[in-house]
Amino acid sequence: MSAEDLLRELAPQVVGVLTRRFRDFDAAEDAVQEALLAAATQWRDEGLPSNPRGWLVQVASRRMIEQVRSEQARRRREELAANQVPVDRQWAPAADDDESPDRDDTLIVLFMCCHPALSPASAIALTLRSVGGLTTTEIARAFLVPEATMAQRISRAKQRIRTSGIPFGMPGHDDWAPRLEAALHVLYLIFTEGSTSSGGPHVQRVELSKEAIRLARAVHELLPDDSEVTGLLALMLLTDARSPARTGPGGELIPLAEQDRDLWDGNAIAEGVALITAALPKGPVGPYQVQAAVAAVHDEAATVEETDWPQILALYGVLERISPTPVVSLNRAVAAAMVHGPAVGLDILRALESDRRLAGNHHLYAARAHLLEMAGDFGAAIESYRAAANRTTSLPERHYLTIRAAKLAAPPTPTPTGHGTQTP
Template sequence: MSAEDLLRELAPQVLGVLTRRFRDFDAAEDAVQEALLAAATQWRDEGLPRNPRGWLIQVASRRMIEQVRSEQARRRREDLAASLVPLDRQSAPAADDDEAADQDDTLIVLFMCCHPALSPASAIALTLRSVGGLTTTEIARAFLVPEATMAQRISRAKQSIKTSGIPFGMPGPDDWAPRLEAALHVLYLIFTEGSTSSSGIHLQRVELSKEALRLARAVHDLLPDDSEVTGLLALMLLTDARSPARTGPGGELIPLAEQDRTLWDRNAITEGVALITAALPKGPVGPYQVQAAVAAVHNEAASVEETDWPQILALYGVLEHMSPTPVVSLNRAVAAAMVHGPAAGLDILSAVESDRRLAGHHHLYAARAHLLEMAGDFRAAIENYHAAANRTTSLPERHYLTIRAAKLAAPPTPTQTGSGARTKNGRQ
């Protein structure tokens, strides 16, 4: 394990120790970040210490004491420091001397960062910094926003936690389900943004998807018997397994039907299939498990022609019942077209296109264009491909959609003309 990976693994553990000891999440998080930066410099020059976790706890604790001593925090922290840490000590207590240092509070920290009271954007930023160990600069770069903007977002999130009075500890029985649901949702959003970037010049942001996958593994290690946690990890593995084949040499988007499946990561597929196969019988079945099952069906098919589309259609029907979102309906429409023909898919799209959540969204136009192309209505397909291209902020998606439209608009070849492949209105 590299020093960088070790720091990211230890970050939430150290934050948990400091928050438990000092009862100040905001200040503890800042102190941990300073300790991580110090470690990144000193460990590179001097090598790993004998006890990296203890080293970080000690350095971060000293930073906390310095903050307590600072004039800016005097009124707010002096009483806390006096009761928890003697100010006349020149160094923080050794980590191994503290009972709390032996506890792994990663899950508690994750629950705090992903509290339902926080907006998804704030929760994502805070999770990547406090649980993932990423710097503000790294997070800002990943989401293509100025560092100052991301710093403000993280600061507001920490302030929300402080003012809410959220206690540091595992949620009670009544709060457990929503807190875990929020945490899994944040990890899913991070992974999705990394797997298919919503904007920018790159289709994938590998650092985000890999970090989400790492955190999902950590949660699964802590909650191995939770079927939805297992389902989310399986979904990430099965989706990430296809990433080597999703882009061409120039970073261009390659759709699932055209991917070279020999490039897929078979080890990840095997692990993901094993996880979802074991999770489904345990119940209760949730949305992440169903999505993982869909991904498994795709990944186990040797080609797009051999894909079990009836099973995928059935799974999307189950998922739509569990989580009736327009994106799920779009996917069900495509599956229905593969099973029953494009008209069936277009009927489903007609039923959901009035959903306000889809208004102006490029996914709706792209799905309709695909189904119209399947139906042979090339003129309408071209219009919808252009509409989708004009609405996406992802350059690889825009290029793909534009090229798709251009291919349909190209004059037919002599072979196509002789066979009557297209009529004047662009239909076959």
């Protein structure tokens, strides 16, 4: 394991130790970030310490004590300036009889960062920093926003945690399910953004999808019997397995039907299939498991022609019942078209056009364009491809959709006849 990977694995554990010891998640998280930066430099020059976690805890604790003393000194100066008698405040770490050198609070830290009280954007940023060990600069670069903007987002998230009075500990019985659901949703959003970038010049942001898989593995190790945790990890692996074939030499988007399947990661597919095969019989079946099952059907097809579309259509029917969203219905429409013909799929899409949640969504126009092309209505397909291209913020996707429209609009290339004469 590289030093960078080790630091990311240890980051939430050290945040947990300091938060439990000092009862201040905000200050603990800042101190750990400073310790991680110090370790990245010192360990590179001097090598790994014998106890990397202990080293980080010691350095971060020292940083935190310095922060507290600096804050106390500032308050004393303000009190003196206001002609008030300074109050002698004694401060010390809280005793914790339950603290163990080997205790891993990763799951607790994840639950704090993904609390339902936070917006998805704030939870994603805080999770990547506190649980993933990424710097604010790295997160800002991944989401194509200024570093100051990301810093404010993280600061607001920590402020929300502070004011909400969320205790540091595992959620109670009644709060367990929604907290775990929120945490898995945040990891899913991180992976989705990494796997299919919503904007910018790249199809994928590999650093985000890899980090989401790493964090999903960590949660799975802590909760190996939770079928939805297993389903989410399987979904990530099965989707990420196709990533080497999703872009061409120039970074252009290559759709699933045109990908070179020899480039797919067979080991990731085998692991993902094994995970979802083991999870489905345990129940209850949740949306991540069903999506993983769909991904497995795609990945196990040796060619696009061998894809079991009836099974995919049935799975989307299940998913639509347990987790009804317009995006799920959109995918079911495409599957229905592959099984029953484009007219059936187009009928489903027409019913979705009135759904405000899909208003202006380029996926709706892209799906319609694809089905119209299947039906041979090239004029309408061109119009929909162009409409989809105008609505996406992903440059590779816009380029792909524009080319699809241009190819349909181009007149057929005449067959070469030699010497400029026509064949009879």
